[in-house]
Amino acid sequence: xxxxxxxxxxxxxxxxQRLRENMGVFREIQWKVDSLVLPCASPNHVSIREGDGERxxxxxxxxxxxxxxxxxxxxxxRGLSFHGGCFGFWEAEMLRRGWLRQPVTRKHLE
Ligand SMILES: [Zn+2]
Numbered sequence: 327x328x329x330x331x332x333x334x335x336x337x338x339x340x341x342x343q344r345l346r347e348n349m350g351v352f353r354e355i356q357w358k359v360d361s362l363v364l365p366c367a368s369p370n371h372v373s374i375r376e377g378d379g380e381r382x383x384x385x386x387x388x389x390x391x392x393x394x395x396x397x398x399x400x401x402x403x404r405g406l407s408f409h410g411g412c413f414g415f416w417e418a419e420m421l422r423r424g425w426l427r428q429p430v431t432r433k434h435l436e
Contacts, residue, residue: 348411351385355415358384359423364416365406366425369398372413375435384412398430 358364364383374396377389383406389395396413399405408416420426 351412352415355384355412356419359416359419365398365400365404366420366423367400368420368426369400369430371399372430372432373397373399373435374410374432377407377409380407382407382409382412384408384416396432 355364359366374394377391377393377395379391380389380395380397381387382389387409389407389409394410396408396410397405398408398413417426417430421429
């Protein structure tokens with residue numbers, strides 16, 4: 327009985343917890359798109375590299391080493407950093423609104 331609890335119930339609870347946290351970030355990013363805190367323009371390009379402590383504009387946490395940093399460059403040259411997941415939320419929201427016509431091309435930096 328206890329083994330069943332630990333093996334099956336706890337992983338499901340943890341998954342729900344993560345989903346709730348992710349939905350919180352998704353809603354925050356939607357709010358930032360609504361209020362134009364996040365850009366509504368298509369970036370010139372997106373480069374992916376290892377994080378070095380830049381602040382993610384999606385969730386406001388640091389993109390630390392070990393995480394991938396998605397750095398977008400906007401028309402005009404302004405650069406913004408995202409976690410991979412936060413970038414995905416922003417991109418999905420932009421696509422949903424029709425503000426992006428297609429997913430942004432990613433460029434991996436070595
Ligand atoms: Zn983030």
